[in-house]
Amino acid sequence: MNNEMKRSDAFAETIKTVVYALLLAGVIRTLLFQPFWIPSGSMKNTLLIGDFLFVNKMAYGYSKYSCPWSLCPISGRIWAEEPEIGDIVVFKHPVTKVDFIKRLVGKPGDTVQMVDGILHLNGKAVPQQEIGTFVETNNQQGPMRNTPRCTNNPVAVGGDCEKELLKETLPNGVEHTILNIGQSYTDQTPLYTVPEGQYFFMGDNRDNSGDSRIPANVGGVGFVPFENLVGRADRVIFSSAGSRILAFWTWRKDRFFKALD
Template sequence: MADKAKQDNGIVETIKTIVYALLIAGVFRTLFFQPFWIPSGSMKDTLLIGDFLFVNKMTYGYSYASCPSIRIQRLGINIDAKDICGWLDGDNSRIMGSEPERGDVVVFRHPVSGQDYIKRLIGLPGDKIQIKDSLPYINGVPVKQMPDGVFEEISEPQGPERRFPGCENGPVGEGGICVKSRKIETLPNGKSYGVLNIGETSGDNRGVYTVPQGHYFFMGDNRDNSTDSRVSQNRYGVGFVPYENLIGRADRIMFSSAGRSMFFFWTWRGDRFFKAIE
């Protein structure tokens, strides 16, 4: 009997330990840092498919979007952030909130689908944004761009969706060299970063967007391969993003793998470990 009691106590203590660990991890993920893995090429070459980073949630304060969404399709688990922190939703405000800066790379909750997106903040509340010949204009003034050579990559299936990259040098066969023009873009506050272009697309010329108060305008650095605020808000288009939908700022890449799994050590990109995000 004594042995069985000890065994039962051991099981109970093990369960307690697991529960406490999950609670601590949940609190840490909600309040401080959220892991984020880059699944698409919309932020090349600032962020590559397979980059793994932590999002700093303390930067902008907290809202309902700060709570994690837990989605495990194989197990049928679909717990949305609103299910956990819905009591914070509704007034487009934040607790201990601070304003993001133009040029920040931000993870935010899509206003319709609830999925996490990562893009660069281009337009602040009240700004008038227009795109002419792929060049952003902010309040009527063109953003500075300087040619910076080309970005090259191998044309091959990438990421979990196994899509081929778009190329400026036309369709190239699998294994060929895919080329995109690269420019250094500098925002009015002096923030500089690289942007890529593959030629004329529907997103290169857009009318004037007036960013509403309490909202933000985002674009991907891979300009011709990014669904962002240039597309009207629907399940896929981002549109203007409310302040409360911001999750946090991406500051540093912790790990990167070019393969389909981070466990394929031969595909690790050692030069991107702990790399600062510009």
Template sequence: MSEETTESGVWASIKETVKTVVYALLIAGVFRTLFFQPFWIPSGSMKDTLLIGDFLFVNKMAYGYSYASCPSIRLPSIGIDIDAEDFCGFLKGDNDRILGSEPERGDVVVFRHPVTGLDFIKRLVGMPGDRIAMIDGVLHINDQAVGLVPDGAFGELSERQGPQGQFPICMGGLRAPEGEICYKEKYIETLPNGVSHSVLNFMTRETDNVGVFTVPEGHYFFMGDNRDNSTDSRVAQENRGVGFVPYEDIVGRADRVMFSSAGRSMLAFWTWRSDRFFHPID
């Protein structure tokens, strides 16, 4: 076999490899844009429904598609910051969706912050036209208190959690000594449509008494289940909150935890929470 033939074979192999990688990236891009988006839980705002280190796929088909359905690619370590608006900004502005359907009260939803564009995950509690208020830590919808029943306490080990290495906040807003159990009050909240889920409380904060907010048409009101440790619609956007979220800023619905790790890295297999693998999100 000649040297030219050998070189030709090497280049052909390289070309096939490159083509395979390009095709794989294109397929992954289409899959992520149209069907599911991976999402890591970085904070404790949705405890105990979602824990720091939970990994899930966001169902983009649930509510149809808008500019927010396009992927964002952020790799700060190598200087890459491509936003969904860079891909699909031409679709933004009409507050509509393709093949759209309305989310339901009680859904756990990923959405883009209306100002910063960062992805948030919260529970939808207020529909368009609703009057929302918090009175002494109890959610009120259209002037009626939601059902709220004590359900003991939520306990977790006081240790550094997730890549940020933050310790959990315990009753009274304190931090338990490392290695001890950190407790919060737990309640079962039942929304007007019958959806029940747990919420946590650990202290009295300003956001325990806010409103009344009237949700505008085409917008939604979101709150975290860990009520005293959540940046959500109770605080206006100009005050670094979330405010009302437009329909077009919704990315999709979170239905199931696929994988979970309590450590600072997913490679630390001894910190994996196997009991949360494929865990449904209520």
């Protein structure tokens, strides 16, 4: 076999390897896990801007939104599994179909209401306990260069931005932290009854989250159909506080492979 034929065979093998790798990556992304990067602070302090995670797409079964560009030829949901209160879920916005990530607080048939900043489920207040202060640097965060909101304003650039940190215990025993910045119009809501086949989501950064407390056509998400759920977030894989992922000096090593509550 001459050198030209050897080079041709080596090139063909390289092409096959690349094709197989792309097919495998496509199968994994479609059926198993989807990468997701946190662009906003609506889930602080559970999720921070710059956290990178993989969404478990097997958790709730599969819908057309399980495939990239929503191309799965599926009507409704197959191999469906019911999500649990307290799950951190990636879903498609009911109107824009953009990916969102929030915490599930209301299932079909539940009533949900905010009263003086306290979450009420099925007529009962969800217990909250003050556990301290969440402190972050008052600076531009992530590629979007957003600055955080602080309870101790005015705060100079580079100063400590503070928020009240509380622990909330959901009816099924799930405990997680939430942030309180101050009085907000979303601290008082009507009484919502979650329709059949839909779900109610809220951000853990309660005063800085467009979620189910606000209708989908005016900056929130409203009720989210079961079909729109993409998967469950269980663990942060990687985290960077900088505007570029390669800026290694901004990596948050304490958040690598961090399990989510």
